[in-house]
Amino acid sequence: MSHGHLFSFGRGVFFLAPIFSNQDVLVMSFFSMKNRILPFLIISLILLFSSSSFAETTNSESFKQALELLQSKSYNKKGKAIEQLVITKDERVQPILEAMLKARLFYTKEDKITVIGKKHDDGFSLVSVLDQKDLGVLSKSKLKKIKVNNKLRGVLRASIATLSLSSPDADKRLSAVKQMLGKTNDTGIAFLKAHLKSEKDTAVREKIETLISINDLNSSDKAVKLAAIKTLFNDLNPETRNQLETLKDSDDAEIATASQNALKNIQKKLGFYEKVNTVFFGLSLGSVLVLAAIGLAITFGVMGVINMAHGELIMLGAYTTYVIQQIMPNHIGLSLVIAVPAAFIVSGSVGVLIERLVIRHLYGRPLETLLATFGISLILQQAIRSIFSPLNRAVETPSWMSGALEINPALALTYNRLYIIFFCLAVFAFLYLIIKRTSLGLSVQAVSQNRSMARAMGIRASRVDALTFGLGSGIAGIAGVALSQLTNVGPSMGQDYIIDSFMVVVFGGVGNLWGTLISGFTLGIANKFMEPWAGAVLAKILVLVFIILFIQKRPRGLFPKKGRAAES
Amino acid sequence: MMSLLKGDRGGQIFLVLLTVLAVLIPIFNLIIPEGSAFHVSTYTVTLLGKYLAFALLALSVDLVWGYMGILSLGHGAFFALGGYAMGMYLMLQIGDRGVYGNPDLPDFMVFLNWEEIPWFWHGFDNFWFAMIMVALVPGLLAFIFGALAFRSRVTGVYLSIITQALTYALLLAFFRNEMGFGGNNGLTDFKDILGFSLQSDNTRIALFIASAIALALGYLSCRAIVVSRLGRVAVAIRDSEDRVRFIGYRVDRVKLAIFTFSAVLAGVAGALYVPQVGIINPGEFSPLRSIELVVWVAIGGRTTLYGAVLGAFIVNYSKTYLTGVAPETWLFALGALFVFVTLYLPNGIVGLLKRKGGKA
Numbered sequence: 001m002s003h004g005h006l007f008s009f010g011r012g013v014f015f016l017a018p019i020f021s022n023q024d025v026l027v028m029s030f031f032s033m034k035n036r037i038l039p040f041l042i043i044s045l046i047l048l049f050s051s052s053s054f055a056e057t058t059n060s061e062s063f064k065q066a067l068e069l070l071q072s073k074s075y076n077k078k079g080k081a082i083e084q085l086v087i088t089k090d091e092r093v094q095p096i097l098e099a100m101l102k103a104r105l106f107y108t109k110e111d112k113i114t115v116i117g118k119k120h121d122d123g124f125s126l127v128s129v130l131d132q133k134d135l136g137v138l139s140k141s142k143l144k145k146i147k148v149n150n151k152l153r154g155v156l157r158a159s160i161a162t163l164s165l166s167s168p169d170a171d172k173r174l175s176a177v178k179q180m181l182g183k184t185n186d187t188g189i190a191f192l193k194a195h196l197k198s199e200k201d202t203a204v205r206e207k208i209e210t211l212i213s214i215n216d217l218n219s220s221d222k223a224v225k226l227a228a229i230k231t232l233f234n235d236l237n238p239e240t241r242n243q244l245e246t247l248k249d250s251d252d253a254e255i256a257t258a259s260q261n262a263l264k265n266i267q268k269k270l271g272f273y274e275k276v277n278t279v280f281f282g283l284s285l286g287s288v289l290v291l292a293a294i295g296l297a298i299t300f301g302v303m304g305v306i307n308m309a310h311g312e313l314i315m316l317g318a319y320t321t322y323v324i325q326q327i328m329p330n331h332i333g334l335s336l337v338i339a340v341p342a343a344f345i346v347s348g349s350v351g352v353l354i355e356r357l358v359i360r361h362l363y364g365r366p367l368e369t370l371l372a373t374f375g376i377s378l379i380l381q382q383a384i385r386s387i388f389s390p391l392n393r394a395v396e397t398p399s400w401m402s403g404a405l406e407i408n409p410a411l412a413l414t415y416n417r418l419y420i421i422f423f424c425l426a427v428f429a430f431l432y433l434i435i436k437r438t439s440l441g442l443s444v445q446a447v448s449q450n451r452s453m454a455r456a457m458g459i460r461a462s463r464v465d466a467l468t469f470g471l472g473s474g475i476a477g478i479a480g481v482a483l484s485q486l487t488n489v490g491p492s493m494g495q496d497y498i499i500d501s502f503m504v505v506v507f508g509g510v511g512n513l514w515g516t517l518i519s520g521f522t523l524g525i526a527n528k529f530m531e532p533w534a535g536a537v538l539a540k541i542l543v544l545v546f547i548i549l550f551i552q553k554r555p556r557g558l559f560p561k562k563g564r565a566a567e568s
Numbered sequence: 569m570m571s572l573l574k575g576d577r578g579g580q581i582f583l584v585l586l587t588v589l590a591v592l593i594p595i596f597n598l599i600i601p602e603g604s605a606f607h608v609s610t611y612t613v614t615l616l617g618k619y620l621a622f623a624l625l626a627l628s629v630d631l632v633w634g635y636m637g638i639l640s641l642g643h644g645a646f647f648a649l650g651g652y653a654m655g656m657y658l659m660l661q662i663g664d665r666g667v668y669g670n671p672d673l674p675d676f677m678v679f680l681n682w683e684e685i686p687w688f689w690h691g692f693d694n695f696w697f698a699m700i701m702v703a704l705v706p707g708l709l710a711f712i713f714g715a716l717a718f719r720s721r722v723t724g725v726y727l728s729i730i731t732q733a734l735t736y737a738l739l740l741a742f743f744r745n746e747m748g749f750g751g752n753n754g755l756t757d758f759k760d761i762l763g764f765s766l767q768s769d770n771t772r773i774a775l776f777i778a779s780a781i782a783l784a785l786g787y788l789s790c791r792a793i794v795v796s797r798l799g800r801v802a803v804a805i806r807d808s809e810d811r812v813r814f815i816g817y818r819v820d821r822v823k824l825a826i827f828t829f830s831a832v833l834a835g836v837a838g839a840l841y842v843p844q845v846g847i848i849n850p851g852e853f854s855p856l857r858s859i860e861l862v863v864w865v866a867i868g869g870r871t872t873l874y875g876a877v878l879g880a881f882i883v884n885y886s887k888t889y890l891t892g893v894a895p896e897t898w899l900f901a902l903g904a905l906f907v908f909v910t911l912y913l914p915n916g917i918v919g920l921l922k923r924k925g926g927k928a
Contacts, residue, residue: 306725308859361911366725367639368910371866374859375906382899499736499855502729537740544737548713548730552720 063088067114067130070100071107075149082152086159094163096129101156106143108135117143170201177207189215210235217243222252229258233265236273236410241266273410278528284417286524287424288486290517291479292497293504294431297516298472299351300505302435302448303465305359306370310501311494312380313473316350317343317480318489319384322393333398336481343477350380351473355466363465377494384491392490401485416485423482428517431475435513444468448511503547509557519558523547572791578918579791582874583784589616590780594773610769613776614844619884620779621841624786626864626876628833631790633862634871635799636826637806642731643834644858645738646706648848650835652742653705655755655848656689657698658766662759675757676750686748695762702839703832710831711824718820718827723809732855739853754849761843772844779840783877786833790873793826802826863902867909869916878917 062084069081085093099105099116106124107114115135117124123139148156164176177192192208199205214237216228229247232240244266247259292314299307307313321339328335354376362369401419404412435441443464446454455461487493508519523543530539554560573579593616596608625647632638664671668678673685691697713734717727745751764771793799801822804812813819842848851857861880868879883902890898913920 304725306728358907358911367728368866368914370639370728371859371863372907372910374863375903375910378899378903378906382896382903385899386896495856499732503733506726506729537744541737541740544733544740548733548737549716551722551726551730552716555720555722555726 059088059090063090063092064130068112070105070114070146071112071144075152078146078148078152079155082155082159086162089166092129092132094160097156097160097163100146100148101153101160103145103148105129105146107146108138109142109144114146115143165195170204173199173201173204174207177204177211210237210240214239214243217247222255225255226258229255229262233262234269236266236269236408238409270410273408277411278532279525280413280417282525282528283421283521284524285528286521287421288483289500289504289524290520291420291424291427291482292476293501293508293516293520294428294513295472295474295476295479296501297505297508297511297513298431298435298475299469300502301511301513301516302444303468303472304366304448304510305469306366306373307359307472308370308374308498309354309377309380309494310373310473310476311496311498312377313347313351313476313494314480314483314497315384315489315491315494316347316380317477318395318484318493319388319393319480320346320477321481321484322388322395322489325396332396333400336398336485339481339484340478343481344474345477347477347480348470348474351476352466352470354473355469359469360462360465377498381491381494388491390491392488395484395489397485420482420486427475427478428513431471432513434471440464440467440471444471503544506557507547507550509559509561511561512557512559515557515559572788572795576791576874578872578874579787582877583787586780586784590777593776597769597773610772613769613772615888617772617776617779617844618841619881620776620783621837621844622861622864622884623877623880624779624783624837624840625834625861626868626880627783627786627790627873628830628837629861630865630870630873630876631793631833632827632830633865634873634876635794635806636802636823637809638823638827639728639862640731640827640830641728641855641858641862642733642735643830643861644855645735645853646710646831646834647838647841647861648738648742648850648852649706649709650702650838651842651848651852652749652755652838653692653698653701653835654839654842655758656692656701656749657695658758658761658843659755660689660693661761662757665759666757674750674755676753676755677748680745688748699839702835706831706835706838707828710828714824714827715820718823721820732858735853735858736855739850739855742850742853750849752850754847754851755842756847756849758843758846766843766846775840775844779844782836782840786836787873787877789829790833793829794873798822798825863906865916867905867913867916869913869918869920872918875916875918882917 066081066084066088069077069084072078072081082097085096095116096105096114104117105114106117106126108126113135114129115126116129117126120137122137124143125137126135126143127133128135161176164172167173167176189212192211196205196208196212199208210232213228213231213235216224217232217240219225219228225247229244232244241263244259244263248256248263250256250259292311295313296307296310299305299310317339320343321336324335324339324342325332328338354373358372358376359369362372397416401416404414405418406412433441435444443454443459444467446457446459447461447464447468451461454464483489483493483497487496504520504523505516507523508515508517526546527539527543530542534542551557573583593608593613596606597610597613600607625643628646629640629643632640632643659674662674666675666678668675670678673682677685692701713731717730722730741747742749742754743752749755758766760766761771761775764774766772793802801812801817805817805819805822809819838848838852860883864879864883865876866879867883868877869875883905886901887898890901909916915922
């Protein structure tokens, strides 16, 4: 075995080198040739089992010793100290290791007391690790940081994972097992098997069993191998796939065919989940499109006003979110909730203002409203630029928006995308109910269908116009709140959405809310399905060309208005 | 020619002014020495030349919008395509004087590690071939686009929006490096045209005069269309498309002919613009740009042709002036101007002048 070969095991073996003599490494890498090993596990476990009988009595003593060892300059000795700490099974160990990983573990220069530090204005506020005593605040110059290098960091992470296995919290145990995926070796598996006996939680059990099966794929026993292939037939972990890939060319025909079949099945499943994922991405992109366009579906679709300032009304909503966050910087989540109605009011009132001052004079001349509202959009942009700055503003995302809902190893739905889909549907439902179920909605429909008849029936058409425009603008503001969580908030952000919004409304059929919803989702999904082979930009171009051609076939969109209203 | 301008007082004045400008500016620039109060700097000449190209573009928009009721929000695309055709010719004239000194490939292709020039660049080293392309490429695009759109009777707002989609799609496409048009940076660093250096005063003057002649010819040809039967049918289509169709005219063909001609005009304007400003990039395709030029026409006053020219000059001059003096106020001023003109001057500045003239 050449030296060069050693490095091919990756970090596992590599970071062992300073801790053990070269010979030890050779021995160990020999029995775990195919695995990437987590060496600390081996050592700590061997020692754990061998020394457990008299561990009780010497524990506190060895804890102290390990702490002293930790203060040494040599990374080798620090590594040994970590092993020793893990073996003590002391509950103080995990916070120490975590602090060390975050470079928050120090010792005082004067008394050599090991402490965990918390950042403070005048240095660090300290807690002794030995007796949890609060040592007050010390300046940085009086402390010495216990430094770690990359090799130690690996050791630390893995040690924390092992310790977490004995945590009473099932979620912590689960994530600990996940951490070990693809990094275990025979001894690690032995430890996991021992743990399995006492494990009650089914999710953790399943995960551990999968891990053991993956390990069994390397077994020298053919029957064990075949059984493992069978149990992993539906498993989507990338580690399983890697192992099966190596087995599919096995000399043993039975194993080769079995693993080929399993791989085929897994590939099929992966293909399916990939499609599900694409649809999900498409839905979330579609939601953004629908959100941006739905306000336009009111102002353009129902009223026939080509509102080029629509994008700027979205921008106003995003800036409202920004301002509210500035007012209450400690409540990001709450500020977002408040921003929704606030943005509706801000954009809505600007909308009413635009309608009263400008658009009112231009009804029946759609192309002129286009020019006037374009002028308004320029004014709004410049106003934002002058008030805030031409630069993008940072809008924070609340913590509950980050992270992902993991359905299986091949499919994880990110929360921000999930929220945007739900938010879009909620806004749509809200708007739909207003149009279909309120008296304002009834008036809006009446005025858009036959203005003079509506007026003859006593509807104050001009008031309805203002309110309708305000409603559409307010919805644009709400869309701005959502978009502030996804993209940059800047003075020209509205420009990015205006064209897409028009496309969505025209494609769906002007004057049809359902059309807008379906068209937004269709375009979003189509875009995402084309992206893998066409690239993001080309996919967008293709969608645009498709819309241009589609309008030739159906000049009134997917769901055109029917009857007399369609003629005007 | 005189019969074309009969009853077109504005047009007569415009052509006289244009001639005076085309004669005086070269004299002021070349003959009157620097330092004299009457000397016109080369910078100003180029600026005026640029305005002339914009005026030609505005003319092409007025022809389809004012006389046929098609509000194209994609005329910038035809302008840019003409510009790119010219840019490709100028690019190949650089030869081995580029940064990388490659005699066959323009700099950006060397930069992208391309082995040879793409097929669609062949022939652009010939000036006349490039000039044919300046007219042909925008014309062909307008023809195909128009043939589809007009036959399926896409009108009004819908047509405006798909023309916008067209220019937006082209914007995205030209941003791609793979397209072979220099991507984000476009085409620039031009050295000379027909062997004359683009930096020299004489070339600048020549380009200025060429722009003036093109604008005059463009004006006359638009005028010729407008007073012809074709033009009158176009106006009828604008006022009531269905009736014209019921009478028996092929509405789609009339529209297609004028739309295509207008696109060619826009392409020529682009070709004149590029050597004077020295760059063409995908920004010219941006939908905003197209809307802006519609606004020139609206401000000048549509359905007069010379109003479009006036609008192009006024808006662009104030843009140059304001962005120099107070860049903050430019967008405020432009925005306010749009709102004001559409609300109170539906016929633009020309309409205002006519009303004043009528009263006096």
